[in-house]
Amino acid sequence: MVSKDKNTPDIDNLINDLCDGLAPTQKIWCPYKHFVLWISVSIVYFSIVIFVVGLRHDLAYQAHNTIFLFEAALGILFSTTAAICASLLSVPDMRGKEWFRAVPTTLFSVFLLWNIIKGYTEGVEMPHLHWVDCMNNGLFMEAFPLVFIILLSLRGKTTHPIWMTFMNILSVAGIAWLGLRLTCSMDDMGHAFMYHFLPVSVVGALLILFARRIFKW
Template sequence: MRSEDLITQLAAGLRPVRRVWHPAKSTAVWLLLAGGVIGAAIAVFGLRHDLAQRLASGFDLPQLIAALATGLLAAFAAFELALPDRDQRWALLPLPAVVAWLATMGWGCLQDLARFGPEGLRLTTSYPCLAFIAGLGVPLTMGMLWLARHAAPLRPTPVAALGGLSAAALASVGLSAIHHLNAAVMVLVWHGLAVLVVTLVATFLGPRVMRAEEAAAPA
């Protein structure tokens, strides 16, 4: 076979490559999607009546800022890891925000202990917290995995895990604006449990979803 014929035959099956968005653009689109979904949930359930008072007092504000930072940084790290030339250490980007988030909730537990004594650390059930964060977090994670589906052959597990963490953290912010959980230990346990559930679901099922979305995506 002549070289010209071989080149023509090989080039006949080529498809144009779609340029991948910059991680900052992907993160911005993701935040718009998440904000729309959480905003719709707030529109349905309404804001908690004492939200402005609690934010003004500074009691909930550090926790909400840390949770929002966790969602933002985890999303950006996921989109960075979705690119083949990125260092795996991008996975550590949301770690300081996660630590700050846990620290603010832990400090709230100590404040409750000082104000109310052992009664302030009494733990009761709050399945609506788990249902809300999981109910929003899992669909939002699917949106994240669709945006990062090009990572399916590369690093599907860390990308999916970070996507789940981002979705659950932002859903937690939405829940704090809606649901009344005045005890910090309740927030720590139930928000933490829900975030862990969504992150684990994304970690174990996300790679399969990403491969399926990548296979089904048009050229």
């Protein structure tokens, strides 16, 4: 006859106490499903906004401008790779792909360096700050994709809230930048900094400040 351990009731009580607070959890989406959904909806939204705002009058000429094409390509690349990285960050271990954070970060660093060099060589004449159509259009282009990618990210369980917020911002910043390049015919660096960079930077800084509150377990 097997004797029952006198400590068994205590162990059972401990297990019951630990299990009391447990609740069913929602299954985390596949990161790539997250990315495909966001990019598909964002492309449709982006196309509608561009149609409503209207293309710049000299787009046919700019389509043969090497600098314009290089900047557009950089915007697309860091936006797309940042969205992929945000999708991976929605999984706690990033599926072992922590190294991928370097891809959008490097592309964005090249983008910043390029614009610094461009500003140095061309000169930067800062305009007087006032509300212009570019600011409206930029915020219009980024508002829905930003809210959408944050909602998708909240379905995951990131362990890197600041990185997640940063990648979400980069994803949307690339879209807004490309959209403004396609619709705004002002190419000088002062205008670009004041009305293209600044609004996105302010929104991004505010989101990063509240990153740990937004993406909390």
